[in-house]
Amino acid sequence: MTKAATRPHTAAATEPGEPASPDDAIAEAIAAGKLLVQPYARWAAQQGIPIIEDFAVDLLAVETAPWDRLGARAALVHVAGRGDWSNIVVTELSAGKATEPQRHLYEEVVYVLSGHGSTIVEDEAGRQHTVDWGPRSLIGLPLNARYRHVHGGRNEPARLASVTSLPVMLNAFHDEDFILGSSWNFSGRFGDAARFRGEGEFVEVAPGRHMWETNFVPDLADFELPAWAARGAGSRNLKFVLADATMHAHVSEMPVGTYKKGHRHHPDFHVFTVTGHGYSLLWYEGDEEFTRINWRHGVVYAPADQQFHQHFNTAAHPTRYLAVAYGGLRYPFTEERRQHFLGVDKSVSEGGRQIDYADEDPRIRVLYEKELAVSGLTCAMPPVTGRAHP
């Protein structure tokens, strides 16, 4: 403090002799950008593109608007359970269009909702790597690599959904020019050039902890997933380490007539439908009723902080979903996330985060069998034995 003599004794809007209420003084200081500043929220509001906020969002129906920075139409999507670290950017590319070259100090995992095209990624030596994508592709952009998306030339527009770590980065540095203007090359993030063509390395660890290291998965519907029985009947799962990022991605599969075990964790796991359809039940400990989300291709939501959630397949074929969050199995980012990956398939009764079938609310199985019957499907769940729930 160098100008103590100019420091006001009360809030500026207060008449002499009339003290401001603390709430008014705080609100006035927030409005003036003096405290509780939200750099990412402020940045988002300045972009001139739609911001969609809801618990679950149909990304195929989201309105977009031209975004000068990107040179394409876009929108920002903030699902309620997103937490503090990540957001979704929806990008729409019409026929013949390409985005402006970008590079940024935040991570970005791109899930292709519709359309075909290419992403051109440039490494520090100036070599260009071309990623040819289509529906259900997953792309990990190496941190701060220069890239652009190019439409594939067919008639239909392409729609991309990116989960990014811009919120945590902008809130940490609160300097847009630093985030968007750095020339630092993160050489270790690229890996072998073949990773931009979908090749990679399978890292075998244990059920639920197996990883596929790559920069690109051409089609998440057509990728072998190892079994992970501890998360549910017939459950399959694979974790992805994309461009050596902190950003996490995994794909899970549920066979016909099955559902996962319920569990809970911190927020931020953005859940996208890859194939099939179904619903999720969500509730907080002690709740009498469930919140229900019906999902299909295009829908995204994120279970909120410590909200139990459980996924149910109601399709006539195996259903897959993608989950993306900041902090993954390779680089968990926080101790909480590290504990999550250690205990995600352990029962609450054993100090874990999962509700075994024997411990679940009986209404859950009854509802599921009713939903299957509507579609003429048979429940393939194992009978519940040793039920502990009243």
Ligand SMILES: [Fe+2]
């Ligand atoms: Fe979860």
